Amino acid sequence: MFCRDFSFAKACSPRSAAAGPSANDAINRAGSIEKVKRYPNGALLIKENYDAHKKLTGVTAMLKLDGYDKADRDWVMGAYKPDGQVVSHGKVQACIACHAMVTKQDFVFAPPPAQLLPASIWKAFFPRQAMSAQYVKLLDQHPDAIVK
Ligand code: HEC
Numbered sequence: 001m002f003c004r005d006f007s008f009a010k011a012c013s014p015r016s017a018a019a020g021p022s023a024n025d026a027i028n029r030a031g032s033i034e035k036v037k038r039y040p041n042g043a044l045l046i047k048e049n050y051d052a053h054k055k056l057t058g059v060t061a062m063l064k065l066d067g068y069d070k071a072d073r074d075w076v077m078g079a080y081k082p083d084g085q086v087v088s089h090g091k092v093q094a095c096i097a098c099h100a101m102v103t104k105q106d107f108v109f110a111p112p113p114a115q116l117l118p119a120s121i122w123k124a125f126f127p128r129q130a131m132s133a134q135y136v137k138l139l140d141q142h143p144d145a146i147v148k
Contacts, residue, residue: 040064041064042065044062044063045061045063046060047059047060047061052133058081058082059081060078061077062099064076069091072091077089077095077096079092101147102115102147113138113142114145116142118147118148122135
């Protein structure tokens, strides 16, 4: 299991025989997530999202499925409530629109603070949600890491 732990989220790519070659293998082979240009068929990335009180608020996942969505790098996108209920699934345009910012990394963001979302983009996607204070602090500390 390869996991990246942030103060506000945890992203994992578990090994899974059923899912085929995992992102974990791809990441290990490439040396780091930023060097991975194409994830293998079956790669599964899972991100747990937490609020400021470290309470799980939801899970997002991406599964690489050859031929599923060629225009958007063949990722199946999924969002789930903490109890596993499906929020959205498939070629979810909201997910794709934002992850397309890092097309050259095969739609996969590097963990903060290596790559950060501009505040303007964040607010455009989540207008009713306050930005995490920790994220705002990271933006101040690492202006060069903001994805353009
Ligand atoms: C407004 C931009 C935005 C939207 C919309 C968005 N994401 Fe992300 N996603 C990110 C960023 C930035 C990261 C990197 C980690 C972080 O900052 O939380 C990320 C990380 C992830 C990861 C971990 C792998 C990685 O790229 O680092 C998964 C899986 C993921 N998102 C799935 C989804 C799914 C599924 C949806 C739609 C339900 C979605 N995301 C919507 C910006 C977005």
